[in-house]
Amino acid sequence: YSGSDLWLRYPEIEDPTLKKQYAKSATAVIVQNAGKNPVHRHTRDLRMEPGSREHLVTTTLEAAEDELVRGLEGLLGTKVPVHTKPGQHVPDGAVVVGTPKTSQIVRRYVDAEKLGTVGDDGYLIRSVSRGRHDFTLIAANTEIGALYGTFAFLRRMQTRQPVTDLDIAEKPRIAHRYLNYWETERLYAGNDETGTGGLNGENGAVFNFAATGESADRNLPVILDRYLVVARALASVGVNGITINNVNADNVYLTREYVEQTAALADALRPYGIKVGLSVKYTAPTDERFAPDTLTEDQLDPYGEEFRDWWHRKAKQIREAIPDFIGFTVKANSEGQPGPQDFGYDHGDGANGIAAALEPLGMTVYWRTFVYNADVDNDRLKRAYLEFGPIDDEPQDDGSVGRFADNVFLQTKNGPLDFQAREPFNPMFGRMENTNQALELQITQEYTGQNTMLCYLGPMWQEVLNTDTYATDADGELLDHRLVGNVVDGTAQGHSDTAIVGVANLGNADNLTGHHFSQANLFAFGRLAWDWTQDSEDIATDWVRMTWSNDDHVVETIVRMMMGSWEALVSYQTPLGVAHQFADGEHYKPYPSQWFLKDDWSPVYYNKADSVGLGYDRSPTGSNFTAQYFPTLAERYGDIESTPENLLMWFHHVPWDHRMDNGRIFWDELVYRYQMGVQYVTWMRETWDSLKPFLDARRWREVRDKLAQHEIDAADWRDTNVEYWQEFSGREIPSDDGPVSATFVVNGTEYGGFDLSADSYRIPIPAGGS
Ligand code: BDP
CATH class of the missing domain: 3.30.379.10 (Chitobiase/beta-hexosaminidase domain 2-like)
Known part of the structure; x- marks a missing residue:
């Protein structure tokens, strides 16, 4: 199977x-x-x-x-x-x-x-x-x-x-439960034989458009079996929309030829309650391929008639083919994408300009807030709130506050950086009370092991959604409902239109997601989008029963593996809040010493390793990013003593001899964390071996092979990082027996708990690194 x-x-x-x-x-x-x-x-x-x-x-x-x-x-x-x-x-x-x-x-x-x-x-x-x-x-x-x-x-x-x-x-808590589909970018779910290239080689897209497809007679408008499997599966968890192309948008999707193909897809998905939308480039009106209906750059005035009419015309053409079309997702002034700032306007002007064009058609703009510019702020994390906050606070002529139009959603990633395995929540949540906010989560495992590592993301999203923002009202009183999930579902600040977006992991692989366990992340996203108060372990249990087996022993064992797998990955990749230690742009392997292209793409920018310690000081003595949080958290994160240890290096440059809660010094704890993470993977591999008699052969073998590679790559993360940090700490690798058990507390429950002092679970850390 x-x-x-x-x-x-x-x-x-x-x-x-x-x-x-x-x-x-x-x-x-x-x-x-x-x-x-x-x-x-x-x-x-x-x-x-x-x-x-x-x-x-x-x-x-x-x-x-x-x-x-x-x-x-x-x-x-x-x-x-x-x-x-x-x-x-x-x-x-x-x-x-x-x-x-x-x-x-x-x-x-x-x-x-x-x-x-x-x-x-x-x-x-x-x-x-x-x-x-x-x-x-x-x-x-x-x-x-x-x-x-x-x-x-x-x-x-x-x-x-x-x-x-x-x-x-x-009934669902959130109205718009959408996927963003980045086509061939960051999918890790391509079929090797028929993969169509893309950024990472094996990234075959799940939907075949002209010239991107496997072969002409399998291109849209022909509907492939797998589209309907996807439609049924998404409906089964309540997903009700897909923006079908990359946020780094190609204008070709706005051409008639592509709209016709999208319309066929929309037709096939419609019985399952799934609508489609498109990602667009802000400057699409100047694209020659729409000639003679093109604008000059001077006409890209978001308040001007030419600009608004152009977008209205385009949207209307689309609606003729797709009557329930969602609208546009826009990545503007972000990572080289054009936007209103290139023409002297801000995000509010740009988003509202397109929104005004769509409003009579009942369509919505999803405007992404993924913007950063390290040169301006000396801390990439501060940019989004600096650019969007003032627009949300702006008094309007009609007496209301906030300039963003009603049919604009700001679409914000869960953390302030970029889908790292663990991030503090993005301070935008709670701070943008006058604007519709959509939460963006990454289902595809760009930074969490891609198609090689088994990493169940349900617990991460549960943690994000259940984090207290400590948001206050205008009088400084704490809101009654103020978890990130309350902000997203509208109950925190009285929003009636609500949205959550997952960056999808579907591809043309036989199992549609590359790693068999990546299916669980798509499932969990849908279930949490429907009701974010559900428990990620219950969701994992459902998924295992539906996907693998209903044998209680098998269910319990696989769920246990899954539940600790995310904490284990955090632990061997980026423990205690050190972030973004990835090699180059591929985002799989470690390279903590790397400096490349741009400062804020470089591991060294994030780790700030020196003889004193490790981590990025964002407290008032550093970049003061912590000030963007509501007062309770600004204070908590601003002080190294009250910062949760799992976020320590997000906010502080931690001295090597800093005393941790368990009495160890930071250096020793750091090394232990790397080791614990790897040992959890070893335990998963051995546990999976024991399940062989209970599972179907092909899938069992494919997962076994992935776990073998997973263990090797996890050990590489540990060794590469520990060896590099040691150059700065100048300290010995702790030489006692290390942790006796690898347990991870996930949303209040302990997982793992197996004895690591047993020889089989110990991979000794080589003295002095690898
Ligand atoms: C980053 C990805 C990049 C995306 C970008 C985004 O590496 O491929 O284009 O996010 O969200 O994580 O726009």
Whole structure:
């Protein structure tokens, strides 16, 4: 088995008793009026690749019916009949799906008021008893809500939970749950044989556009099986939008030829509730390929009619092909991308100019805040807030505060640097109270082991979302709800439009994500986007059950491996808050001594190693970046004694003999951390070996091979760094037995806990480095 179905595998349930029980609660599928509301624009022109396994559906309820039939057949091992015209009689054990509009059964058995509480995307799942007849009702206000409920019902069987006596009401906390798809950049999920190049060699994109595809007859508008697998999987976790091209945008996506292809993709995704958007360059209007409809640079005035009309025309053309088009994502004045500052305007002017053009079409601008310029601030981390903060604070003529338009989201990475394995949260969260804020997370493992290292990111995102911003109101009073997650879901500062964005890891690899365990990160992103208060261990458990096995021992073992894997990576790559120690632009291997191209791309800029210590002083005695946080945190992070140890070097230049909480000096602790991280990987590799009898051969072998390389590369991180730091510390490698157990506390729970003094888990650190 290649892993190509992601978590929608539906293998037959082994336990005969349970299978029988489930079968009693799934004797028939009833989705009334499933074919009634076709959502394709171009249904006639859409076609699947030759020999396809998947098939196109034209409505969202058809997708629900299709999934139930497929899922139940797989899990139960027999075909479950579909009743198309049940009338008033609902057979015992039926599963009924619908909305009040489409289903008289829903109208009859569901309380309208209760249904009202789950909103547009939510659903109810209820076990209904009618005398001797029991059936399950999956009801929603919209067809997409019904589809989400269907997946939730199937997930209960996939994870072996009860499907009787149900009374479930669910709805998402965040409205726009989107992916940003950077095409071939930073994917690490390409099929070696058919990979189409890109930055990192193996980066085959998941969607094939003209000239980027594998071969012409597999290019859009032809729909490949894997697009529908992706659509189903994304819908199953509630993702409802994709910006389909790189933020370093190529204007070709705005040409008619490409818009037509995007429209075909949008048609195929639409039944699954997934809308599409595009990344654009700010200067697209000057691109010759749109001639004669081009502007000169002088006409790029965001307040001018030419500029706004141009964007309006383009957006309108797109809408003709894609009626539910999301809008544009813009990376401006960032890493060489053009933007309003090149023409004497600021981000507010630029974003609002495009937003004004889109507003009559009901579209949105996602304006990224990933801006930095070390020359200006002597600390790259300060730039975003310096540029965006004042615009958010600006009083307006109408008496309101904040200049950004209502249909602008500022899209901000979780940390102030760039998707490092652990960052403090970005102080923009909470500080931009007058502007819509979208949180951007990186699902693709650019800085977290790419397609080689097993690193489950659920705990990282849980940590980010649950961090207290200590945000205050205008009177300086602490807000009631002020975690990063509250800022994002609008409850902190009363925002009604909300968004979260994940930079996707999908590619054309057989298993779609390169490393089998990278599938878990896509799954976890969707689940947390839906409800960020969920526990990352529960999410991991669901994923393992749906993807690998329901054997309790296997589930428990794999979940344990996953839960410590991120802390382990932090530990052997960048422990205690030292950041960005990567070689060149590939962002996989270590190179702490490197100085290249630009200061703020260089490991030395971040580590500041010297004879005194290690780390970047951002306290009031240093760059004073800490002042961008609300007072409680500004104070906490500004003082080395109160800074959490896992963020120490983000904020301080830590003396080699600084005393840590456990009594060790900083130097010793640092070395131990590197060692613990590597030993966790060794433990994962050995643990995985022990699972061989329980798992399918191909996937077990592929993961084993990755873990072997993972261990070698983790040891390289440890040795390269420890050896280099030693040149500055001048101290011996600590020579006692080191940590006796590698445990990592993840969101309050301890993982690992195995004994590292046992010889098998000890890789001695070579004296004096490697
Ligand atoms: C960095 C990536 C680069 C992206 C950039 C961004 O290395 O490929 O273009 O982020 O987010 O992490 O714009």
